[in-house]
Amino acid sequence: MSKITAAITAVGGYVPETKLTNFDLEKMVDTNDEWIRTRTGISERRILNEPGKATSDLGAGAVLNLLEKKKLDPTEIDCIICATVTPDMFFPATANIISDKVGAINAFSFDLAAACSGFLFALTTGASFIESGRYKKVIVVGADKMSAIVDYTDRNSCILFGDGGGAVLLEPGEEGYGVKDSLLKSDGVGRNFLYMKAGGSLNPSSVETVLAKQHFIHQEGPAVFKYAVKGMADVSAELMERNGLTGEDIAWLTPHQANLRIIDATANRMGISKDKVMINIGKVFRVSRHQSECALLIFHGTAAKYFFFKVQFQQLFIVQRNSKQMLYIVPEFLY
Numbered sequence: 001m002s003k004i005t006a007a008i009t010a011v012g013g014y015v016p017e018t019k020l021t022n023f024d025l026e027k028m029v030d031t032n033d034e035w036i037r038t039r040t041g042i043s044e045r046r047i048l049n050e051p052g053k054a055t056s057d058l059g060a061g062a063v064l065n066l067l068e069k070k071k072l073d074p075t076e077i078d079c080i081i082c083a084t085v086t087p088d089m090f091f092p093a094t095a096n097i098i099s100d101k102v103g104a105i106n107a108f109s110f111d112l113a114a115a116c117s118g119f120l121f122a123l124t125t126g127a128s129f130i131e132s133g134r135y136k137k138v139i140v141v142g143a144d145k146m147s148a149i150v151d152y153t154d155r156n157s158c159i160l161f162g163d164g165g166g167a168v169l170l171e172p173g174e175e176g177y178g179v180k181d182s183l184l185k186s187d188g189v190g191r192n193f194l195y196m197k198a199g200g201s202l203n204p205s206s207v208e209t210v211l212a213k214q215h216f217i218h219q220e221g222p223a224v225f226k227y228a229v230k231g232m233a234d235v236s237a238e239l240m241e242r243n244g245l246t247g248e249d250i251a252w253l254t255p256h257q258a259n260l261r262i263i264d265a266t267a268n269r270m271g272i273s274k275d276k277v278m279i280n281i282g283k284v285f286r287v288s289r290h291q292s293e294c295a296l297l298i299f300h301g302t303a304a305k306y307f308f309f310k311v312q313f314q315q316l317f318i319v320q321r322n323s324k325q326m327l328y329i330v331p332e333f334l335y
């Protein structure tokens, strides 16, 4: 019996209406549009600022968009995995709340927290469920309301992040199409360069932690930057080599949209020309882990191969051979 593969058969996305531009940030911290664009490639991000709205609304928006495009009944979904580090609350899982909001009454659901690498770790997990033969329809959704944990007085980090959600549907692939390979790595040694100091079991929330602003993202940008560039390039090379691929073989590169300079450096090292690199960082938004699937929404065509990758402290690469039904591209996502 041939091996079951997991193909992405639909994608969906959702971003809130409100834009936070570089010019808005100029009024909040000591920064300027030119600096932000040159250092990051970002011009604006989306912010969920409606009272009572949370990460599950972003995730549910993405899943509903996917269901509508695919004309899929939510009761057919077997499983929903939500990659997030800004859950609505510690528990229940945001994936449970999303399931309820979209009517996926037959799905089991859970969250996966792996920060920047969360979506691709979740994608690999979801693909394994399909490959096992036990499940037929798995939705992987990445959603984050990063604005909930951004310190808008810290110019080092507030320029980067935004809010949004993206989702993909995984189904058994036809003719062997689907996730071909992945390379997962984790390295906890960098934990002091990008983290939230309090709110967990190490430093539970208290008046002191709130006053010390320890419930916001703490980032040492240059350290993260160096780590990301080296890690992405190294792991790209390793995965391409073990699959006998060169830059020429890759139709599209869908990188984690952390910083345009990181993307450029990685593409160069992989020998991939710029026209094959999906970039939505400039005008869409900056979110932690679902950039890849949101980027998918921008480009269309029937490319033969996809190459996904993402790396921060964890590293993961996926080479995907495309099936024609893979991309449900919608112009309305061309933000």
Ligand SMILES: CC(C)(COP(=O)(O)OP(=O)(O)OC[C@H]1O[C@@H](n2cnc3c(N)ncnc32)[C@H](O)[C@@H]1OP(=O)(O)O)[C@@H](O)C(=O)NCCC(=O)NCCS
Pocket (backbone or CB within 6 Å): 030, 031, 032, 035, 036, 039, 040, 116, 155, 156, 159, 194, 220, 221, 222, 223, 224, 225, 228, 258, 259, 288, 312
């Ligand atoms: C955050 C980041 C854009 C900063 O860019 P950088 O080129 O490394 O800049 P530095 O932090 O070295 O700062 C350079 C100077 O600009 C200043 N600066 C920092 N943020 C600034 C801002 N928003 N506006 C203007 N100046 C700023 C610094 O204070 C520093 O000034 P100094 O030289 O007088 O000390 C970059 O490090 C980065 O993208 N890192 C990776 C982020 C990432 O991927 N995070 C993971 C999320 S998934």
